[in-house]
Amino acid sequence: MRRLNWERVVSVLLLSPAVIAVAIFVYGFIGWTAFASLTKWDKLLPDFTIAGLSNYQRLFANQRFQIDLRNTVVFTVLFLISCLVVGFLLALLLDQRIRGEAIFRGIYLFPMSISFIVTGVVWRWLLNPGSVELGSTGVNLLFDTLGLGFLKTGWYTDPKIGIMAVAIAATWQMSGYTMAMYLAGLRAIPEELREAARVDGASELQIVRHIILPLLQPITLSAVIVLGHISLKIYDLIVSMTGPGIGFATDVPAYFMWDTTFRGNHFARGAAIAIVLLVMVAVLIVPYLVHSTRTEAEL
Amino acid sequence: MTTHARRTPGGMKVPIRWQRVALYAALIVFAIAFLMPVYVLLVTGMKRFAEANLYEMWHLPKGLHFDSYAKAWFGSKAEGFRGLNVNFMNSVYLAVPATIISAMWGSINGYILAKWKFRGSDVLFPLLLFGMFIPYQSILIPLVQTLQRISIFGVKFYGSIPGLILAHVIYGIPITTLIFRNYYAAVPTELVEAARIDGANIFGIYRRVLFPLSLPGFVVVIIWQFTSIWNDFLFAATITSNPAAQPITVGLNNLAGSYIVEWNVQMAGALIAALPTLLVYIFLGRFFMRGLMAGSLKG
Numbered sequence: 225m226r227r228l229n230w231e232r233v234v235s236v237l238l239l240s241p242a243v244i245a246v247a248i249f250v251y252g253f254i255g256w257t258a259f260a261s262l263t264k265w266d267k268l269l270p271d272f273t274i275a276g277l278s279n280y281q282r283l284f285a286n287q288r289f290q291i292d293l294r295n296t297v298v299f300t301v302l303f304l305i306s307c308l309v310v311g312f313l314l315a316l317l318l319d320q321r322i323r324g325e326a327i328f329r330g331i332y333l334f335p336m337s338i339s340f341i342v343t344g345v346v347w348r349w350l351l352n353p354g355s356v357e358l359g360s361t362g363v364n365l366l367f368d369t370l371g372l373g374f375l376k377t378g379w380y381t382d383p384k385i386g387i388m389a390v391a392i393a394a395t396w397q398m399s400g401y402t403m404a405m406y407l408a409g410l411r412a413i414p415e416e417l418r419e420a421a422r423v424d425g426a427s428e429l430q431i432v433r434h435i436i437l438p439l440l441q442p443i444t445l446s447a448v449i450v451l452g453h454i455s456l457k458i459y460d461l462i463v464s465m466t467g468p469g470i471g472f473a474t475d476v477p478a479y480f481m482w483d484t485t486f487r488g489n490h491f492a493r494g495a496a497i498a499i500v501l502l503v504m505v506a507v508l509i510v511p512y513l514v515h516s517t518r519t520e521a522e523l
Numbered sequence: 524m525t526t527h528a529r530r531t532p533g534g535m536k537v538p539i540r541w542q543r544v545a546l547y548a549a550l551i552v553f554a555i556a557f558l559m560p561v562y563v564l565l566v567t568g569m570k571r572f573a574e575a576n577l578y579e580m581w582h583l584p585k586g587l588h589f590d591s592y593a594k595a596w597f598g599s600k601a602e603g604f605r606g607l608n609v610n611f612m613n614s615v616y617l618a619v620p621a622t623i624i625s626a627m628w629g630s631i632n633g634y635i636l637a638k639w640k641f642r643g644s645d646v647l648f649p650l651l652l653f654g655m656f657i658p659y660q661s662i663l664i665p666l667v668q669t670l671q672r673i674s675i676f677g678v679k680f681y682g683s684i685p686g687l688i689l690a691h692v693i694y695g696i697p698i699t700t701l702i703f704r705n706y707y708a709a710v711p712t713e714l715v716e717a718a719r720i721d722g723a724n725i726f727g728i729y730r731r732v733l734f735p736l737s738l739p740g741f742v743v744v745i746i747w748q749f750t751s752i753w754n755d756f757l758f759a760a761t762i763t764s765n766p767a768a769q770p771i772t773v774g775l776n777n778l779a780g781s782y783i784v785e786w787n788v789q790m791a792g793a794l795i796a797a798l799p800t801l802l803v804y805i806f807l808g809r810f811f812m813r814g815l816m817a818g819s820l821k822g
Contacts, residue, residue: 234725337801
C-alpha cells in the first residue's frame with residue numbers, strides 16, 4: 225500500500241507542470257487581460273489606474289466595433305451554412321460506393337492543411353475583380369470566358385458584400401472538415417436501416433430527410449461549435465486577404481483588437497475587445513465542453 | 524437501344540445508370556472548384572515575368588520557368604525586398620523542436636489522465652481543454668509583457684524563436700493531452716494490471732506498456748502540432764517583430780502586402796509556404812484525419 229501512495233504523489237507531480245502552465249498562461253493571463261481592460265492603460269507604458277467599465281462603454285458605442293460585430297454575425301452565418309451544406313452534400317455523394325473515393329476525399333480535404341495566410345494571398349488574387357478599363361481578372365475573368373458575365377461582382381472590394389468574399393475563401397478551406405465528419409457519421413448508420421425504409425417505399429430524398437439527417441444531428445452540433453468558434457476568432461484570413469476594408473467592410477473584432485493594442489498601443493481598450501471576444505467564444509464552447517466531458521465520464 | 528444499355532459478361536442487358544453519371548459529374552465539378560486555386564498557384568509560379576499577366580491568369584504557361592520561385596526564395600536586392608528563405612528556415616527551427624516537446628509532454632499528461640485518475644481529474648480535464656478554444660487575443664497582452672521580462676541563460680524570449688516555441692508548447696498542452704488521453708484510454712487496463720503484477724511501477728508501465736504502443740498516437744499529435752505551428756500567424760506576428768526572426772507566414776504576409784512585389788512572385792511564395800504541410804498531408808493524410816476528429820472532442 226505504501227508503494228501505491230508513493231506513485232500517487234509521482235503521478236500528480238508528473239501532471240503538475242502542465243496544470244501550472246495552463247493555470248498561469250491561460251487562466252492567469254485571462255485574469256490579467258480582464259484586469260487590464262478595467263484600467264486607463266492607453267500607451268506603451270502600463271498605467272493601472274482603475275477606470276471601471278468605461279472602456280467597455282466606449283467600445284460598444286464605437287461605430288467600428290458595431291460594424292465588426294455585425295460582420296462577425298454575417299460571416300459566421302454564411303460560413304456555417306455553406307460549410308454544412310457543401311460538406312453534407314459532398315459526404316452524401318462520396319457515400320455512394322464511389323470509385324476513386326480516396327482521391328476525391330483528398331481533394332476536398334487538402335485545403336485544411338494549409339494556413340489561412342496562404343489561402344488569403346491566393347484568394348485575394350482570385351477574387352480581385354479587375355477594373356472596367358483594363359478588364360476583369362480572377363474569377364470574374366473566368367465568368368466572362370464561360371459566358372457567365374452576369375455573375376461578376378466586386379467581391380471584397382464591394383463594401384456591401386466584402387465579408388461574403390472572405391466567407392467563400394473560408395468555406396473553400398474548411399468545408400472538407402464537415403465533409404469528413406459527415407462521412408464518418410454516414411458510415412456509422414447501418415445499411416439495414418436504409419434498406420428497411422426502402423422496403424417501406426420511402427424515396428431516397430425521404431430517407432435523407434427523415435432518417436439520415438436526424439441521426440447526424442450530433443455531428444451537425446459539434447461541427448457548428450467547432451466551426452463557429454473558428455469563425456468568431458477569424459483573424460489571419462482577414463489580414464492576408466482584405467485587411468479591414470473600405471469603411472471596415474471586412475473588419476472583425478479579432479483584427480480590431482490587434483490593431484488597437486499593438487499598433488495603437490491602446491492596451492486597455494484592446495484588452496476590453498479581447499474579453500468581449502472571449503465571452504462570445506465561451507458562450508459557445510463551455511456548454512459543449514461540459515456536456516461532452518460529462519457524457520464521456522458516464523461511459 | 525444499345526445507347527441505353529450495355530452488355531455484362533453474362534450477356535444480361537444492364538441500363539446505363541444515369542444517376543451514376545450525374546454523381547461522378549457532380550464530384551468532378553466540385554473537385555475542379557477545389558483545385559482551381561491550386562491551378563492558378565502552379566501555373567502562375569511557372570510563368571516568366573513577361574507572361575504573368577493578371578488578365579491571362581488562367582492561361583497555361585508557355586514553358587517551365589522557375590524565376591518566380593527563385594525570386595520569392597532569395598528576394599531581390601535591386602527591388603528591395605527580402606526572400607522567404609530566412610523565414611522558411613525560422614519556421615523549421617520553430618516547428619520541429621516545438622512539435623517534439625509538445626508531443627512528449629502531451630504523452631505524459633495523457634498517460635496520467637488516462638491511467639492514473641485522481642480525485643478532481645474529471646474536473647481538471649475540461650478546464651485544461653478550455654485552453655485550446657480561447658481566442659488567443661485574450662492572453663496576448665500578458666504574454667508579450669511576460670516574454671519581454673524573461674530571459675534564461677541570456678536567451679531572450681520576446682522577438683525570438685525560443686519565445687515562439689514556448690508559446691506553442693504551452694498553448695499546445697490541451698490538444699496534445701486530449702489526443703494522448705483518448706489514445707491511452709483505449710489501451711486495455713488488463714495490460715497495465717499485468718505489468719503491475721510483474722512489478723512495474725508508474726515509470727515502468729509507461730516505458731514498457733504504453734510508450735511502445737504509442738507510435739500512432741505520436742504520429743497524429745506530431746502532424747497536428749507541426750501543421751498548426753507551421754501555419755500559425757497570430758503568435759508569430761505578435762511575438763516576432765524583427766524580420767530576421769519571423770516565421771514563414773509573417774514573411775509571406777509581408778511579401779504579399781508589398782506593392783513592389785509582382786503577383787507571380789507572391790503566388791510562388793504562397794506555394795513555398797504551403798509546401799511542407801501539403802506534403803505532410805499528401806503522405807500522412809490518414810493520420811491528419813484522425814487529428815481532425817480528435818480536435819472535435821470525439822475520441
